[in-house]
Amino acid sequence: MREYLKELTEIPGIASREEQVRDYIKNQIENKVDEIFEDNMGNLTAFVPGKDPSKRLMIDAHMDEVGFMITKINDDGTFGISPVGGVDPRVVKSQRLKIEGKITAVVNSMPIHLEKETSKVVNYDVMKIYAGFSNKEESSEKVNLGDMVTFDTSYLEKDHYALAKAFDDRVGCSIMLDLIDFYHKNNETPTYDTYFNFATQEETGLRGTGTAASKIKPDFAIVLEGTTAGDNPENTPDKWATHIGNGPVLTFMHSGLVLNKEIFEKIVDTAKNLGIKYQYKMRTAGGTDAARLAKTLYGIPAGVISVPCRYIHSPQSIIDLNDYENTFILVRELVFKTEF
Structure with missing residues (x-):
């Protein structure tokens, strides 16, 4: 796990200039998935067949950084x-x-x-x-x-913390690569036909994901993000959105969207059953590609699971690697073991 996080965060790739990130990801997943395709917006999508092909699940994380x-x-x-x-x-x-x-x-x-x-x-x-x-x-x-x-930031790990730029949203991309590795190495099959979408231009208006979804036509989606912690030392707890070290962040509402209730509750129940620490995002500022999915095609329902990042959108962002690992465990369970 986390084999790709260092290299992913150090690659440069702002919105509309994600090509180096996309090329890196493509090189890592070739010969591990059944199909890889790109679209006019530069989204990179990898397809893995599931046990039940009657439904399509889209897992989404954006490649671009601020x-x-x-x-x-x-x-x-x-x-x-x-x-x-x-x-x-x-x-x-x-x-x-x-x-x-x-x-x-x-x-x-x-x-x-x-x-x-x-x-x-x-x-x-x-x-x-x-x-x-x-x-x-x-x-x-x-x-x-x-x-x-x-x-210009070099990735650094110390104890169970990591420091880098672009955790938003290379943590999501890294977790998707870990999930593809899990599929490839363990001969596991997802519950449904699953499309791993590495999206473009999220930071400039949630632009890439809708184009990808129009091709995939998913029944539902899970958006993986790096999200605001807000637990800066100078802030009192009532101003925190999340806290690093408190586990994956489950979002019930953010700017522009109230998340699908059934998917949200399924994610919460799965985290409870796994016995992993999790938390809710307690401030609603900021948005994710789930808002774009809600306006695409017939309205695609989605859940959002995030890794909390302190000092997000800065040159020195910090995550707790235990949060990363628990987010991977939760999403793995949702993709490979859970029925929606």
């Missing part, structure tokens, strides 16, 4: 960036970035000796990204408008 694009090349050789997805500018100041996964850059920051107003938020329109170039002509030879920019 990040930036180059939107300006300045005369002094620095760059301007705009966010792709929700990135708080407060977590960007002084950070190390990668342009197209190759060129190292750093975000400007006024030293405290010159800037006494330390509570001031530096917005994107005044950020400058320095990559060692001296002028516009030099930087334009290496970097183009529209180039992808991501946080």
Whole structure:
């Protein structure tokens, strides 16, 4: 388990630029599933036949991470960036970035000796990204408008914790790869025909999953996510959405959707029967691809199961690896042993 998590989180891949993530996943699942196909939005779907082919189950996780694009090349050789997805500018100041996964850059920051107003938020329109170039002509030879920019973060594990960028939603992608490995290595068969969909462009409007579902035509779906913890040391428990270490997060409602009651209760009952620690998402901000599925075709019912991530959408997000493992155990039971 977790064989793929390190490499997945370190690959760059913002919305619409998921190709490196998709190629990595495709290489891992070739010869392990019965069919692999892509669509015009770049979604990658792997099919595994089930014991009961009368129903189709879609397991979904998105490949894209939050990040930036180059939107300006300045005369002094620095760059301007705009966010792709929700990135708080407060977590960007002084950070190390990668342009197209190759060129190292750093975000400007006024030293405290010159800037006494330390509570001031530096917005994107005044950020400058320095990559060692001296002028516009030099930087334009290496970097183009529209180039992808991501946080430059190396994966780290210590005890039962892991730190990385892009846990949202590479944890979901990693769990799906673990499930495919379980199918391949143990000769297990899912309850229903199962489609593992690695989706695109979730962070910019839940765009990829609906296209994939239109081809798959599932009867129901389970969306796997990395979700907000909110258990920052400065926050009181009443402000927590979830808590790392308290198990998989089960969502009954989020922005834009109240989840299907029957699927939600099936997920809860399965977690109880397994005897694993689980928790509910206690704040409803944020959305998932389940909201898109509800508006696709005939309205596809879905459940959402997430791994809680502290400092989500930042260069240094933290998960508890026990949460990851229990999420895998819960989803494995739902896919291979449960009837809906």
